[in-house]
Amino acid sequence: MKDLFFRENILEILDYIEEGIHIIDDSGKIAYYNLFAQRIDGIDRERAVGRHLLEVYPSLSYETSTLLTVIKTGKPILKKEQTFINYKGEKITTVNSSIPIKSSNGKILGALEISKDITQVRKMSEKIVDLQSKLYNNSIGENDEETAKYTFLDIIGQNKEMLKLKQMALKAADTDAPVLIYGDTGTGKELFVHAIHNASKRKNKPFITQNCAALPANLLEGILFGTVKGGFTGAEDRQGLFQLAHKGTLFLDEINSMPLELQSKLLRVLQDGNLRPVGGTKSINVDVRVITATNIPPEEAVNHKLLRRDLYYRLNVISLKIPPLKERKDDIPLLTKHFINKLNKKLNKSIKGVSEDVMNILINNSWEGNVRELENLIEGIMSIYDIETIDIEHLPTKFKKIKQPNKSLSLKETLEKMEKNLIEEALEEAEYNISYTAELLNIPRQTLQYKISKYNLK
Structure with a gap:
C-alpha cells in the first residue's frame, strides 16, 4: 500500500485534480503548484516555484493573502473569496480554502491552498448587475418596462386551494410585508412573485430577482449589497441588487441555499433598512419589499440549519404554500x-x-x-x-405505461366525479352553509344548488 504513495505518485495525482493546489513554506516561498493552479493563474510553475508568493502576486499583501494569513495565525481559512491581479495584469477571482501544514510538535511548516476559479462567474454576475443598473437608472427613457411579466390572470387554476392561495396573495400584494413562498420545483412560485409585485403599489418600480444557489457567499454578498472601490483587491464601485431594487421588489429564490453567514447580514438589512457595501464604511438606506422562496419546507430548512431561525421568522410574515400538481389534479x-x-x-x-x-x-x-x-x-x-x-x-x-383505472370511464364522467368530490368537501368545510360553500367554490349560489340536486347531495 505504501508503494502507491511515493512523492512522485502524489504529485502526479494532484495534477489531475480540477482545482488549483498551491503549497508555500513557512517563509512564504512557493513550494508547489499543480497544473490546474498554473492554468488558473496563468503562471509557469517552473518559474514560480522557489519565489516568494508576493513576488509572483504583487497585487496581494501579507494582510490580503489567505496563504500568508494562515502561516501567521496557524488557523485554517475556508471558502474565502480572493481577487488578485496576476503578473499579466489579468484580474482573477478564486474561492480558496487554506490550511496550515504542521509538524508533529505543532510547528508551522507551511500552508496548502485549494482554489476554485470563479473569474468568469464573477464577470458574468457583474455584467448582469451592470445591465440591471442601466435598466433602472433611467437609461432607457422615462417609461421603463416592467420586468415582472405575470399577473394573477396568468395563474391558471380553479382548484379550491389554488383559489384560496390567489386570494391570500392578492391581499399580500396590498402590503409591504415580507412574503415567504414554499413549493416544489415547477409548481409556479415565480408566477406568484410576479403577480404580487404587479398588483402592488410598487408595480411601476424595479423588480429584481436573484437565485441564492447560483453563487458563492462572498460573491453573492457583493451582488446583493454592492462593492466600494479599494475595499478589496480588484473591487470597483458597484451598486448591489438592494440599491437597484430601491422602492421596488427584490425576489430571492432558494433562500435556503444562502450561506448562513450571509443570512445574518441580510437579516440586519431587513430589520433596519440599512446596508453597508462590501469594503465600505458608510451605511445606505434602502426601501425594498423582499419576497423569498424555498423548494423545501421552510421548517425543515430551519431544522437542518439551512435557514437561520431568526431570519425565517423575519421572512415568514406572510406564508404561501403552493400545492404540487398531484394535489390539484x-x-x-x-x-x-x-x-x-x-x-x-x-x-x-x-x-x-x-x-x-x-x-x-x-x-x-x-x-x-x-x-x-x-x-x-x-x-x-x-x-x-x-x-x-x-x-x-x-x-x-x-x-x-401509466395504468388507467377505468378505461370505460369517459372524460365527462371523470370530471363530474371530481366536481362531485369537490362540492362534497366544500359543503363539509362550510358546515353545509350554501352561501359560504358557493363562496369557497367561487360559483353562484344558484349553480351550486343545481349541482347539489344533480349529484343527489344532502
Missing part, C-alpha cells in the same frame, strides 16, 4: 387546454385537445415535475406532430 384539464392554446400560437399549430385516454393518463400521472413538466410534455408533442388531437401514440413511452 382537477386543474389538469384546464392547464392542458391553456398550454395547448398557448403553444398553438407559439408554434403556429391548430391542435384541438387531447383524447379521453390521454386525459385519464395525465390525471393519473404522479407529476414529479409539476406544472412545468406538464407544459414541457405538451410542448414536446406539439413540436413533433402535426395532428388535431393528442392521442396515446403521441405520448412518450413512460406515459404509455
Whole structure:
C-alpha cells in the first residue's frame, strides 16, 4: 500500500485534480503548484516555484493573502473569496480554502491552498448587475418596462386551494410585508412573485430577482449589497441588487441555499433598512419589499440549519404554500387546454385537445415535475406532430405505461366525479352553509344548488 504513495505518485495525482493546489513554506516561498493552479493563474510553475508568493502576486499583501494569513495565525481559512491581479495584469477571482501544514510538535511548516476559479462567474454576475443598473437608472427613457411579466390572470387554476392561495396573495400584494413562498420545483412560485409585485403599489418600480444557489457567499454578498472601490483587491464601485431594487421588489429564490453567514447580514438589512457595501464604511438606506422562496419546507430548512431561525421568522410574515400538481389534479384539464392554446400560437399549430385516454393518463400521472413538466410534455408533442388531437401514440413511452383505472370511464364522467368530490368537501368545510360553500367554490349560489340536486347531495 505504501508503494502507491511515493512523492512522485502524489504529485502526479494532484495534477489531475480540477482545482488549483498551491503549497508555500513557512517563509512564504512557493513550494508547489499543480497544473490546474498554473492554468488558473496563468503562471509557469517552473518559474514560480522557489519565489516568494508576493513576488509572483504583487497585487496581494501579507494582510490580503489567505496563504500568508494562515502561516501567521496557524488557523485554517475556508471558502474565502480572493481577487488578485496576476503578473499579466489579468484580474482573477478564486474561492480558496487554506490550511496550515504542521509538524508533529505543532510547528508551522507551511500552508496548502485549494482554489476554485470563479473569474468568469464573477464577470458574468457583474455584467448582469451592470445591465440591471442601466435598466433602472433611467437609461432607457422615462417609461421603463416592467420586468415582472405575470399577473394573477396568468395563474391558471380553479382548484379550491389554488383559489384560496390567489386570494391570500392578492391581499399580500396590498402590503409591504415580507412574503415567504414554499413549493416544489415547477409548481409556479415565480408566477406568484410576479403577480404580487404587479398588483402592488410598487408595480411601476424595479423588480429584481436573484437565485441564492447560483453563487458563492462572498460573491453573492457583493451582488446583493454592492462593492466600494479599494475595499478589496480588484473591487470597483458597484451598486448591489438592494440599491437597484430601491422602492421596488427584490425576489430571492432558494433562500435556503444562502450561506448562513450571509443570512445574518441580510437579516440586519431587513430589520433596519440599512446596508453597508462590501469594503465600505458608510451605511445606505434602502426601501425594498423582499419576497423569498424555498423548494423545501421552510421548517425543515430551519431544522437542518439551512435557514437561520431568526431570519425565517423575519421572512415568514406572510406564508404561501403552493400545492404540487398531484394535489390539484382537477386543474389538469384546464392547464392542458391553456398550454395547448398557448403553444398553438407559439408554434403556429391548430391542435384541438387531447383524447379521453390521454386525459385519464395525465390525471393519473404522479407529476414529479409539476406544472412545468406538464407544459414541457405538451410542448414536446406539439413540436413533433402535426395532428388535431393528442392521442396515446403521441405520448412518450413512460406515459404509455401509466395504468388507467377505468378505461370505460369517459372524460365527462371523470370530471363530474371530481366536481362531485369537490362540492362534497366544500359543503363539509362550510358546515353545509350554501352561501359560504358557493363562496369557497367561487360559483353562484344558484349553480351550486343545481349541482347539489344533480349529484343527489344532502
